Amino acid sequence: MLDPKNAWQPYTPSxxxxxxxxxVGHLYRRSGFGATERELDAGVKDGHAKALDRVLAGETETEDFTRTSAFMASxxxxxxxxxxxxxxxxWLDRMLKTRHPLREKLTLFWHNHFATSNAKVQNARFMLTQYRLIQEHALGSFRTLLTQMGADPAMLVWLDTNTSTKAAPNENYAREVMELFSLGVGNxxxxxxxxxxxxxxxxxxxxGKGTLNRRQHDASEKDVFGKKGKFTGEDIAGLCLDHEACPRFIVRKLYKFIVSDADTPGADLIDPLAEQYRRSGFDTGKLVSTILRSNLFFSPVAYRAKIKSPVEFAIGSVRALEGVIGTLPLAEVLDGLGQVLFAPPSVKGWDGGEAWLNAQTLLGRNNLALAITATDSARFGTRCDPAVLVAKHxxxxxxxxxDFLLGLFLQNDVSDEARTKLLDYLKATKDVKYPxxxxxxxxxxxxxxxxxxxxxxxPEYQLN
Known part of the structure; x- marks a missing residue:
């Protein structure tokens, strides 16, 4: 285990x-949805400093991306x-086409943090409005994001704030903004x-916008965290942000998302980042930059220490194959794998980690991998063909x-035995009687x- 004093210092190759x-593969998996062969080669050639700068800054989106994936569809x-x-x-289409995967990956993180489901909201426009809010601040100010989330239309419906009046206050959002969105249980x-x-x-x-109806608002004095005032929802967000538990709570969740969901970091690791986050005014971009550049991120503690979510598995596979597939059938498949975008299972979001894998979902991943590689699927067609990619290289x-496939998908993180089995399979198929x-x-x-x-x-490919 790294010395906590050096854990968050910038990694320097030796x-x-x-x-x-x-x-390079590790960086691209955690900061986005995996790398193509070109990105892997460029990352090695450019060196760690340039590769990290490129990942953090992203690239200008293409006209096609803007045209087909404008944040507010018509x-x-x-x-x-x-x-x-x-x-x-x-959203899957955006993930496949974006040239700033880190922003989209952090948008997915905050979507799970502020877990809001269209199953109850029942309004695609409201869900896209919330997506825009999250995406705009995914690498920006958590202070702004938390404050504005209280009046977000989808959230108002999701946690019943739109029915909360001074005569009958509803406690749902007040509870979750503390328990799940900013402080954690016990604070x-x-x-x-x-x-x-x-x-x-x-x-x-x-x-289509959240507004405050003063006639239905309780404007009298409230007492929260020992502080008194005629608070509105925005004021409560501010009190939560000023609470000493807030930066630690968010940093722990980001640690689990970016670094590892296999260990529980101690205060000696969390507190320095939490202090940086607080002092920066909750600048998530700066926090993520510190994590991705760190010794800890590039250490064995973080390497292959997470399980791919269904979205990461699917988007990473298609990106690496440089394929083009229909995202509507892909969305249907992900439903069976346990991850429906814009529809997390509860206000707590997806559990993640080992919960992603069981007999049913492993079979589903197997079937999805077959569907996108075999080129004979009625749903996915022929535009994700490994044979074309292999011939290209x-x-x-x-x-x-x-060697090419193991280098592309796993950067050769497999045993000699696994490699031999793949070669044996290919040897055996030479004698098969084909049409x-x-x-x-x-x-x-x-x-x-x-x-x-x-x-x-x-099994190794299921790890992120």
């Missing part, structure tokens, strides 16, 4: 701890009553919740094919697709 393809293409699948597919009292609930009365939705022999009308290229392409599917089902 002979014992070099900058290599494995570290009323015609995404009306309030648009079905869940279309809403999820819209507030039931009295704090009841008092704060009065501050969140009178919020309603007009013309010149892998011809079985050994070259296996007489298949050409030698047909056979070679089929074998390439089949072994790619096997690589995507390796």
């Amino acid at each position: 002979a014992e701890n070099p900058w290599d393809r494995k570290k 009323e015609r293409s995404m009306p309030p009553g648009a079905p869940q699948g279309r809403l999820s597919a819209w 507030y009292t039931e009295t704090d919740i009841r008092q704060a609930a009065r501050a969140f009365t009178g919020y309603e939705i007009k013309e 010149g892998a011809k022999t079985d050994a070259q094919l296996v 007489a009308y298949w050409s030698e290229d047909d056979i070679a392409n089929h074998r390439t697709r089949a072994v790619t599917h096997l690589v995507l089902t390796l």
Whole structure:
């Protein structure tokens, strides 16, 4: 384990701890949705400083991305009553096309943090408005994000704040803003919740925006965290942000999301980041930069220490294959794998970690990997073909094919035994009786697709 004093110091390559393809792959998995072969090669060639700068800054989005994935889809293409699948597919399309994966990855983090489900909201436009709010501040000010979330239309519906009046305060949002959004259990009292609930009365939705109806708002004095005032919802957000528990709570969640969900970091690791976060005014971009540049992030503590979420598994696989697929059928598949975008299972969001994997979801991942690599799926078509990618990079022999695939998807993080099994599979398939009308290229392409599917089902590939 690293000395906590050095854990958050910037990583500097050395002979014992070099900058290599494995570290580039690690960076791209955690800061986005995995890397292409070109990105892996460029990351190694450019060196750690330039690669980190590029990941953190992102690149200018393409015109195609802007045209097809504008954050507020047209009323015609995404009306309030648009079905869940279309809403999820819209975001998956963004994830595949974005040139700033880190921003999209942090948007996914905050979506799970402020877990709001369209299953109850039942308004795609409200969900997209919340997405815009989160995406705008994903690498910016958490102070602004938390404050504005209290009047977000989707959140007002999700936690019933839009029905909360001075005559009948609803405690849902007051409770969750403390327990789940800013402080964590044990850092507030039931009295704090009841008092704060009065501050969140009178919020309603007009013309698609959250507004405060002063006639329904309890403007009398409240007592929260031992402080008194005629607080509104924005004031309560400010009190939560000023609470000493707030920066530690958020840093711990970001640690779990970026570094590892396999260990529980002590105060000696969390407190320095929490203090930096507080002093920066809750600048999430600066905090994430510190984490991604650190010795700890590039240490064995973090490496392969997370389990891929279904979205990470799916988007990472398609990106690495440089494929183009329909995101509507992909959204349908992810439903079976346990992760529906814009529809987390509860206000606590997805549990993540080991909860992602069980007999059913592993089978689902296997089937998805087969569907996108076999090129004969009616849902995904032929535009995600491993054979095309392999030919592009010149892998011809079985050994070259296996080495290319393991280098691309796993940066060779597999045992010699696993590599041998893949080679044995390819050797065995040479003697299979194929249809007489298949050409030698047909056979070679089929074998390439089949072994790619096997690589995507390796246990190691399920780790992030």
